[in-house]
Amino acid sequence: MDHFPVFMAVAGRRIVLSGGGEAALAKLRLILKTTAHVTVVAADPAAEICRWAAERRLRLISRAMEPGDAMCAVLFYAANEDAREDARVAALAHRDGARVNIVDNLADSQFITPAIVDRDPVVVAIGTEGAAPVLARRIKRDLEERLPASLGLLARIGKTFRAAADVLPMGVKRRDFWGAFYDKIGPQSVEYGGESAVLPALEALLDDTLHAADKKGHVDLVGAGPGDPDLLTLKARKALDVADVVIHDRLVSREILDLARREAVMIDAGKEGFGTSMAQDDIDDLIVAHARRGAHVVRLKAGDPTVFGRLDEEIDALDAAGISWRIVPGITAASAAVASIGQSLTKSGRNSSVRFMTGHDTKGFADHDWKMLARPGEVAAIYMGKRAARFIQGRLLMHGADPATPVTVIENASRPDQRVLATTLAQLEPTLTEAGLTGPALTFLGLAPRDAVTASHDMNIEEFA
Template sequence: MQHFPVYLDLTSRRVVLCGNGDMALAKLRLIARTSARLELFAPAPEPDLLQAAAELGAALHQRLPVAGDLAKAALVYTALGDEGDAAIARLARSEGVLVNVVDNLEASDFITPSIVDRAPLTVAIATEGAAPVLARAIKTDLEARLPQGLGALTRAGKGFRHAAEALPQGRRRRDFWADYYFDAGPKVLAEVGEELLDHALHDLLARHLARAPRPGRVDLVGAGPGDPELMTLRARRLLDAADVVIHDRLVPQQILDLARREAVFIAMGKEGFGPSASQAEINAAMIAHARAGAQVVRLKAGDPTVFARLDEETEALDAAGVDWAVVPGITAASAAAAAIGTSLTRRARNSDLRILTAHDLEGFAEQDWRALARPGAVAAIYMGLRASRFLQGRLLMHGADAATPVTAVENASRPNQRVLATRLDRMATDLGAEPPTGPVVLLFGLAPKRAAEVAANAALPLEELA
């Protein structure tokens, strides 16, 4: 992020605009929406600029600024459109004032975003100069989505913030405001108008003060394989409402960023063959926060019902008397199969599918290897990288075809996804030659859709298989 977005209080502060023409006129009208004291420097102002300055109450100087004119200004805009912009920029900076050279990103100290104005609610959209057409399209979309009445709702809410402090800070106060903005407020605005919003707020506050606090709870949520766009709508909604997020190490930061910034984030993942939080510690953290009244999201990579110790956690929550629910997610096996463009099951090929984990080596060693070695068998093997040589030996020992395709998918669905296509008798060697560092799913019996002809000969990254 090159430009940090902030909202600057311009109440009674000087904002200076230098220039003439359409760009200066557009900036004048934009800045006039604020409560700043506007000053316009224009040596030969055109009639429409003169008229706008008079209507908007901007102090007009029909000359260029000189030393001292820009002192103590909050911001300076220059839209002269020639070498005069550089002189104005130097003068502003000599006075310690930030300057924006209109339509010149490199020469500017700050940028002005596209703005959706539902004052006091405002939405700013900026692309750091990379894609102004995209910013404009987003603005147009938001203009259509955000009703004009939001301004009235937010004005009434702003004036009521002090009264709402009668509710404890945290979830109870957030529930009150959510009730107002998404239910009670819009109904009153539509039925009787803005003048009764304050009355509605007082009634709503009285009802919320009389309510008993909602008990804490835990939602065990699947984050999916890593791509935020593959999360369910319910998972996104719960994450946005969470007071506490207890997450696995495999949940990427892009997904954690979807939660409220004020939420408490606790990294308590279990890592195969590495340092881990104990299951007892994870259970204790969930229970403690829920008993304290928090809405807890136990965020798990993939699907909570697949190799995620779900039963151990729900049994602990039941024993503690904590309410809970499970939200499924896309599991890594599905994401891996999608990455190579093939299905996990297919008529006349495999009537069943095995989903295995190599993390529990004792349980892994007790598989029905003879059944898995039959022609057409398919298995998705989680955390199988370290056990690849063991897997290869057992399957070959029980009669599996040495040429059976095996595909390793690393970081399925993520930007750094990598696909390694190999065959059973070469699997351990090929995986060792290009060892993955991220989470890997081994798809036994499956080859990338567009690479069946090469999978038997070499290990190739997916980009070479297209």
């Protein structure tokens, strides 16, 4: 971000605007919604500005701007629709110590004004850093349609009730109370009883919450997908939005972790093949401990939790502790990776089955039915196969596999830094060693990138004979 979004305190402080035409009017219609002291400096102000001055909604200085006019102003707008005059008044405002915005001049502005959805005191600010104002307006329109008009009323009443709600313990119970009010009880009371019904409904909800039994913890075992946040399921997004604790794998991308509730406790429980890892028993204990304290825990696993995710051990630990759980499946790396090379995992006349296999397990390199895998036309998706590549290559060649069998390795599948290595079984090593892959990689035995994909300039595909 080049602009850090903040809400500026302007109540009782000065906002000064230079200009009297259409650009000035557009800014003033927004500025006048605040409780700031607004001053307009304009030699030829529009009739509407004069009317606002007569109504004492702003102070009008009917001349060109002079030094000192922006003194003590927290914000200043140059809206003269004349580049030379805007530059002149901006320089004066800078000397007076104000933060300056020049309308339609992003480069010389110290701040920008976002598109705003106003449900006072709820304010949604939408910015595109000046790149796409039309898009910002479209988002504003969508939010205007989705956010009920009563939202501001509920927020104002909720604000007055915060001290009373402080009798609830911090954490899940208090958050559930406010969630029930804003999601259900509040809107229903306004709809059926009007404003006067909201406070009694809020008091009844507080009483019910105080006397309700403590909420038990719960665990969602969530698949984060291959890394692209657009491939995250809606159910996974919702789980992250309500999580108190997120216990995640090393391979979960930062873009997906950023979608979690900001107040959530984030715990890295990463594992790395043949490297530093948190023991599975320790992960199980960690999940159970947080859930026992009443937390909504999201156990976030790269790809799909049911594929090489040690899922059964975690479920067994939860069952033994009497903790409820739910599986939220994700897109597994094989599906994303094979899509990126324009192929399918099965094909009529080629293979009627596909194997998902791992290059190593808890005991070291994993053994498989190499004789079956060495047959022509077989397709396998090999997870965690980088360090086991020479072992896999040797076993397959030893059991009669064709050295020319296509092999494709996809690093960081679905991510912007995705890398594709197209090679053969005979060249799998030294190809992998020479490529120096550092990210998670998935190996396809028996598949090569489709010709149309190989020819694309958008794909980072390296071919090895």
